[in-house]
Amino acid sequence: MAIKYELIKECKQTGARLGKIHTPHGTIETPIFMPVGTQATVKSMTPEELKEIESQIILSNTYHLYLRPGHDLVEKAGGLHKFMNWDRPILTDSGGFQVFSLGDLRKISEEGVEFRSHIDGSKHFISPEKAIEIQNSLGSDIIMAFDECAPYPADREYVKNSLERTTRWAKRCKKAHKNTDTQGLFGIIQGGIYKDMREQSAKEITELDFPGYAVGGLSVGEPKPLMYEVLEYTTPLMPKNKPRYLMGVGSPDCLIEGVIRGIDMFDCVLPTRIARNGTAMTSQGRVTIKQARFYDDFTPLDPECDCYTCRNYTKAYLRHLFKANEILSARLFSYHNLYFLLKLMKNIREAIKNDNLLDYRKEFFEKYGYEL
Numbered sequence: 001m002a003i004k005y006e007l008i009k010e011c012k013q014t015g016a017r018l019g020k021i022h023t024p025h026g027t028i029e030t031p032i033f034m035p036v037g038t039q040a041t042v043k044s045m046t047p048e049e050l051k052e053i054e055s056q057i058i059l060s061n062t063y064h065l066y067l068r069p070g071h072d073l074v075e076k077a078g079g080l081h082k083f084m085n086w087d088r089p090i091l092t093d094s095g096g097f098q099v100f101s102l103g104d105l106r107k108i109s110e111e112g113v114e115f116r117s118h119i120d121g122s123k124h125f126i127s128p129e130k131a132i133e134i135q136n137s138l139g140s141d142i143i144m145a146f147d148e149c150a151p152y153p154a155d156r157e158y159v160k161n162s163l164e165r166t167t168r169w170a171k172r173c174k175k176a177h178k179n180t181d182t183q184g185l186f187g188i189i190q191g192g193i194y195k196d197m198r199e200q201s202a203k204e205i206t207e208l209d210f211p212g213y214a215v216g217g218l219s220v221g222e223p224k225p226l227m228y229e230v231l232e233y234t235t236p237l238m239p240k241n242k243p244r245y246l247m248g249v250g251s252p253d254c255l256i257e258g259v260i261r262g263i264d265m266f267d268c269v270l271p272t273r274i275a276r277n278g279t280a281m282t283s284q285g286r287v288t289i290k291q292a293r294f295y296d297d298f299t300p301l302d303p304e305c306d307c308y309t310c311r312n313y314t315k316a317y318l319r320h321l322f323k324a325n326e327i328l329s330a331r332l333f334s335y336h337n338l339y340f341l342l343k344l345m346k347n348i349r350e351a352i353k354n355d356n357l358l359d360y361r362k363e364f365f366e367k368y369g370y371e372l
């Protein structure tokens, strides 16, 4: 079995769970945040630095790697782990989201999706079978079914047709998947913001008996309270003994609220993306370093953080690096932001162990400046 989930503990006060996901490249403690390495690199970080901050699994992207350098090259290199020198678990997404977010550059049919490359405008076609073939070549530990992520807002009819196609595609993915003993295929539940449609999609997808399931179609522009509401009635429809993955989430508040509503796995480009804009997530809320007030501020980015960046550099120096457009700026901010989210997940796992997750949320929100 490629993927085995071990439910360690269910939180007494909330839907949160403590668990372990056993994969061919190692075990992942959940709840977990997965740094995103779209093009076979978590931008500006070396694998050694990712291990230093205790990253247990990273995400990479089928759509991008198919277009460049090509999945056949990666296969020739011995697979994605070897190619990028990362020997821990990797999850690849099916490219569904990227292809759909290309807007008018794409045409959807029952067969699959025709789209134009964002690199050179060349025409391509990805079917569920192709999405699986690419992921089989990449050799990632967890692969995702090819799905359609409905936009937000979308009317009931669109969402129903889309979720039913996602189910038909999921069946085709399951049939096409070759390496079931080394790669676990996760199904993706859609259904937009409509309770009856989420119920229908959850039923149809979980009936296919995947080793894990994702909640798709969220974090696509809907208000956070609406995302929380959808989770509230969707995660209970998902098997307790399988991992639950909320795609594309997220910010610190969403991670805590997602865990409370039964989610085990998260991914988001935020930490490394805002890092390139000189913005840090800190225990006192966000810090955007280009502000003049940091010109001669010789304190660390986050006084409560013990990461390499916070132990060795001041805001004044980091502001200088950012203003001077120095490459080290993106590295030091990425290192800190990833460390911050991975540490947050570690604290959340601790709070579940000690049955005080709601107190932890209250304390974190007060300090970070979120309203409960």
Ligand SMILES: CCOC(=O)Nc1nc2cc3nc(NC)[nH]c3cc2c(=O)[nH]1
Pocket: 092, 093, 094, 095, 096, 097, 144, 145, 146, 147, 148, 149, 150, 188, 215, 216, 217, 218, 219, 220, 247, 248, 249
């Ligand atoms: C990670 C698996 O991705 C897929 O293969 N399909 C998919 N990806 C998504 C990525 C998303 N990112 C966000 N917000 C930033 N929302 C997302 C939804 C999906 C999705 O429904 N389906």
